[in-house]
Amino acid sequence: MRIYLLVLAIAAAVTYLVTPVARLLAQRIGAVTPVRVRDVHSVPTPRLGGVAMLAGLAGALLVASQIEFLQPVFDDNLPWAILGCAAAICLLGVADDIWDLDWFTKLVGQVIVAGAMAWQGVQLISFPIFGLTIGSSRLSLVVTVIAVVVAINAVNWVDGLDGLAAGMIAIGGTAFFVYTYVLTRTSSPADYSDLATMVVAALVGVCVGFLPHNFHPARVFMGDSGAMLLGLTLAAASIVVTGQINPGLVSTTAALPAFVPILLPVAVLILPLMDVTITILRRLLAGKSPFHADRTHLHHKLLDRGHSHRRAVAILYVWTFVASCSAAALVLFPVYQVLIGAAIGVVIAVIITVVPIPTPSFGKRRTAHHPS
Numbered sequence: 001m002r003i004y005l006l007v008l009a010i011a012a013a014v015t016y017l018v019t020p021v022a023r024l025l026a027q028r029i030g031a032v033t034p035v036r037v038r039d040v041h042s043v044p045t046p047r048l049g050g051v052a053m054l055a056g057l058a059g060a061l062l063v064a065s066q067i068e069f070l071q072p073v074f075d076d077n078l079p080w081a082i083l084g085c086a087a088a089i090c091l092l093g094v095a096d097d098i099w100d101l102d103w104f105t106k107l108v109g110q111v112i113v114a115g116a117m118a119w120q121g122v123q124l125i126s127f128p129i130f131g132l133t134i135g136s137s138r139l140s141l142v143v144t145v146i147a148v149v150v151a152i153n154a155v156n157w158v159d160g161l162d163g164l165a166a167g168m169i170a171i172g173g174t175a176f177f178v179y180t181y182v183l184t185r186t187s188s189p190a191d192y193s194d195l196a197t198m199v200v201a202a203l204v205g206v207c208v209g210f211l212p213h214n215f216h217p218a219r220v221f222m223g224d225s226g227a228m229l230l231g232l233t234l235a236a237a238s239i240v241v242t243g244q245i246n247p248g249l250v251s252t253t254a255a256l257p258a259f260v261p262i263l264l265p266v267a268v269l270i271l272p273l274m275d276v277t278i279t280i281l282r283r284l285l286a287g288k289s290p291f292h293a294d295r296t297h298l299h300h301k302l303l304d305r306g307h308s309h310r311r312a313v314a315i316l317y318v319w320t321f322v323a324s325c326s327a328a329a330l331v332l333f334p335v336y337q338v339l340i341g342a343a344i345g346v347v348i349a350v351i352i353t354v355v356p357i358p359t360p361s362f363g364k365r366r367t368a369h370h371p372s
Contacts, residue, residue, distance in 0.1 A: 001181065004177070004198065007063070007202050007205065008201040008208070009205060010060045010202075011056040011201075011206045011208075011209060012056065012205040012209035013209060014059035015053055015206045015210050016056075016209035017209075018052040019052040019209070022048045022050075023046045023213070025051065026220070031047055031094070031223065032046050047224075048094065048097055049222035050094065050227070051090065051225060053206045053222065053225075057229070060202035061083050061202060064198055077120060078120070078121055078195055079195060079198070079199070082117065085122075086229050086232055086236075090225045091225075093223060093229065096225075110148075110149045110152050110153070111145055111149060114148035114232070118141050122239055123140055123141065124140055124239050148231075148239075150273070151235035151238075151269060152228045152231035152232050152235070154275070155169065156224060156231060157272060159221075159226075161216070161312060165222065165226075166230075167211060168316060169204075169207050169268075171320045172267070172269070172324040173234065175268065175325045175328035176237065177197060184197060196237045200234075203234060203237065207230070216309050234269070238265035264328060267326065268320070270319075271320055302315060302316070314352075318352060329341065
């Protein structure tokens with residue numbers, strides 16, 4: 001555990017220290033989010049936080065590669081494939097942060113990067129449900145690309161309030177980290193070094209290091225460069241763990257359902273995925289393009305109900321905590337106990353969501369909303 005926490009701490013420290021540099025760079029080159037009608041931030045804000053996040057991820061993996069305990073993880077090319085594709089998607093985001101690329105160009109770039117990562121071995125081949133295996137290498141590639149692109153855009157779309165995306169991924173990533181660590185240590189006590197656990201630890205560290213600069217009122221936004229990097233990295237960790245850890249090897253006292261390796265990544269991204277689905281359906285029903293930018297995201301609905309900026313973010317944090325921790329808890333507790341805990345969590349989350357508490361600062365919010 002200490003080694004993984006070291007990886008997390010290095011990612012956090014590097015990201016925290018590099019973020020002011022990224023902010024200054026964004027100001028120099030004009031990568032600044034203007035104040036638009038659909039936004040609720042009040043001043044133009046730099047948006048190259050993803051550059052600092054990439055530095056944190058790279059620094060953590062470089063140090064990890066020198067640690068003896070993690071050497072088996074680096075016996076193949078997968079860690080560097082993930083880092084290389086994270087860098088590629090970050091560069092695509094940087095281009096969008098500077099020049100505001102159209103949605104089609106970004107989508108093509110995302111597909112190319114996701115395909116490159118799958119081609120290098122980060123690919124969905126099997127599912128831990130009844131030993132189900134994807135029928136062909138071509139289908140495996142297609143399913144992987146779709147999964148990665150969906151994750152990228154889910155995180156990107158939910159990045160709409162200060163600290164929202166980074167905090168949600170930090171919370172969900174922590175649950176994911178506990179799950180993969182416990183399951184790997186239980187199923188392989190002799191050698192529990194694990195790629196997914198290491199990557200998720202670094203991902204959580206990146207978010208933790210960025211959040212102090214991004215809490216409301218944010219001094220810098222992560223931009224598409226950061227949101228797409230988070231989505232791709234989380235997807236990569238999910239793909240690596242899915243089908244590679246056999247839940248059947250875990251002690252039956254954990255009462256671990258076989259579908260948890262698939263359920264957990266979905267639980268971590270449940271709010272972003274809901275936001276994508278609901279927003280697209282709403283736009284289509286209104287006769288608009290699914291990529292039409294507006295104020296119909298979940299976080300906008302919370303603001304419209306009278307919640308303050310920070311309270312809206314806290315509400316979405318709570319929902320993320322309930323969903324991701326409930327799924328991860330299945331590796332530690334019997335199903336009925338998890339269901340009871342999840343039910344209590346949902347009741348609490350519903351109460352704080354439906355009770356609006358207007359604040360005097362309602363008209364002075366800032367946000368990192370992207371043109372999606």
